[in-house]
Amino acid sequence: MSNLPIFDVAGSAMTAQSVRLSTVASNLANADSISGDPNAVYRAKQPVFSTQAVAGNPALAGVQVMEVAESTAAPLKRYEPGHPLADAQGYVYAPDVDPVAQMVDLISASRSYQANVEVFNSAKELAMATLNMGR
Amino acid sequence: MSNFLGIHGTALALREQRLQLLSANIANADTPNFQAQDMDFNSAMRVAMAPGAAAGGDAIGAAAAAARIARPSGQPSLDGNTVDGDRENATFAQATLEYRASLSFVESKVRGMLTAITGQ
Numbered sequence: 598m599s600n601l602p603i604f605d606v607a608g609s610a611m612t613a614q615s616v617r618l619s620t621v622a623s624n625l626a627n628a629d630s631i632s633g634d635p636n637a638v639y640r641a642k643q644p645v646f647s648t649q650a651v652a653g654n655p656a657l658a659g660v661q662v663m664e665v666a667e668s669t670a671a672p673l674k675r676y677e678p679g680h681p682l683a684d685a686q687g688y689v690y691a692p693d694v695d696p697v698a699q700m701v702d703l704i705s706a707s708r709s710y711q712a713n714v715e716v717f718n719s720a721k722e723l724a725m726a727t728l729n730m731g732r
Numbered sequence: 733m734s735n736f737l738g739i740h741g742t743a744l745a746l747r748e749q750r751l752q753l754l755s756a757n758i759a760n761a762d763t764p765n766f767q768a769q770d771m772d773f774n775s776a777m778r779v780a781m782a783p784g785a786a787a788g789g790d791a792i793g794a795a796a797a798a799a800r801i802a803r804p805s806g807q808p809s810l811d812g813n814t815v816d817g818d819r820e821n822a823t824f825a826q827a828t829l830e831y832r833a834s835l836s837f838v839e840s841k842v843r844g845m846l847t848a849i850t851g852q
Contacts, residue, residue: 610759646763658756731842
């Protein structure tokens with residue numbers, strides 16, 4: 598909450614988009630985390646955004662991350678009896694992470710982040726110009 | 733003093749309100765079910781400049797809230813979001829220029845008053 602609410606709005610969006618970038622990084626990093634137990638396999642994470650009024654003003658719609666949801670997709674089952682983590686039947690389980698979809702999400706998140714940085718900079722310039730009025 | 737600034741003081745305050753709405757649109761470009769908002773500047777100006785209208789920040793905020801409209805999207809999206817990123821960026825850039833225009837009018841008024849006060 599401040600006298601310059603645009604900073605709060607753009608800032609909340611940058612926070613939310615950076616959470617999204619973190620989840621993409623986590624998903625890509627764990628794309629090959631194999632396990633012998635289907636219940637212990639890594640599950641892709643995805644943040645859920647929602648609108649949040651800044652300073653109690655409905656006209657000022659910031660963004661908040663409501664939750665980080667885990668994918669419900671079943672893990673991929675592969676027959677690799679020689680794998681050290683294979684279960685008794687010789688299967689290993691890999692998380693169902695689609696690297697292409699994750700890269701698309703990454704690009705979208707970073708573009709949105711940049712757009713908000715632009716808004717932030719414009720608002721800062723305008724505020725400085727207004728503060729320096731008459732000098 | 734607010735009379736001295738004339739229409740430009742009110743215009744500057746309303747333009748800032750519009751910038752706030754547009755910044756919220758860009759912030760919520762990825763939020764499901766978010767409806768893009770905009771301000772009908774003409775009607776906000778008419779409310780704020782009406783004879784007998786109250787002065788001050790609350791009155792400006794009320795005038796801006798009364799002129800708020802949900803802007804329909806050119807391209808529907810699956811998640812119900814009506815923000816179009818490119819259009820929103822262009823509108824924001826335009827609104828920034830409009831703010832600067834109002835600001836320069838206010839500034840020249842202030843300079844004129846300073847000249848009159850100091851007599852130099």
